[in-house]
Amino acid sequence: MSGAKILVVDDERAILKLMQIALKGHGYEVLEASSGEEALVVASTKRPDLAVIDWGLPDMEGIEVLRRLREWSQMPVIMLTVRDAEEDKIAALDAGADDYVVKPFGMGELLARIRVALRHAARVQDEPVIEAAGLAIHLAERRVELNGEAVKLTPIEYDLLKALAQNAGKVVTQRQLLRHVWGDVDPDNAAHYLRVYIGHLRKKLEDDPSRPWRIVTEPGVGYRLAVEPPEA
Missing domain, CATH: 1.10.10.10 (Winged helix-like DNA-binding domain superfamily/Winged helix DNA-binding domain)
Structure with a gap:
């Protein structure tokens, strides 16, 4: 999983910088986007292995980015959100999210969720x-x-x-x-x-x-x- 390309979608520069440092420090290649439209372009052209998407983006909600990604991609997606209501978590999972992390979050927790999602994606789906x-x-x-x-x-x-x-x-x-x-x-x-x-x-x-x-x-x-x- 080392060297996997991770797309981080967030409009907060501090979060992007923190994620860039942490993910690169663990051997990942990091792609960035600060809006939903930019995320869709990067995802379609750079083909990341996993995306971490913030729910609150300036041009559209992260869950809409997720729905549009799911029209053509099954790459793992982890949603970042300040919303911890049950209905929001269920909405994200039903829309195709692989996981969610509630802000504020520990970087160790997020890295563990990323490792699990990448391992799951790497498994052959019809594995006996x-x-x-x-x-x-x-x-x-x-x-x-x-x-x-x-x-x-x-x-x-x-x-x-x-x-x-x-x-x-x-x-x-x-x-x-x-x-x-x-x-x-x-x-x-x-x-x-x-x-x-x-x-x-x-x-x-x-x-x-x-x-x-x-x-x-x-x-x-x-x-x-x-x-x-x-x-x-």
Whole structure:
């Protein structure tokens, strides 16, 4: 991932300077844009490997830049935002964001999110085995192993884990998970099913189900399958 091209889209010069220094210091090539239109031009001509886009831009909202990018590009996109309301996070994820970081943010956190997004993008999408957080999900055989030991899952538990694993490191909204596992259902009425089955998975996959680290709750938004154990 060293040498990956990162497009940073923000109209605050201080943020751009900070990101330039931090990203270059970690071996990334940095491209900059201070408006939505400039970002779209840079993205189409320079073909970055990942974009970090601020929600509040002078000519259009960052989420509109994201929607227009998604018309022709699947590169990872991380949204930067001062908005921490659940509906804004869900809107960003539903529009195609891979992740979001709320301002003010720690550079260490953002760099970790970038690494996860780049790793996810580098994986072959039809890979027969997905590995994350000590898990191995064998797609062709619908078989799951935890630290080399077989884990028996029900069909619904497996489908739920598969949806999380195919997006390991990324937030998957409750609506997306419900649609993947149960089809076209009313999310308000079916949300309790999701909580129940997430609980079943945690009992089978977590070291301590009361303190889960593999399947992380993003309050009010959805769930994230961790790629690696938390640092001690």
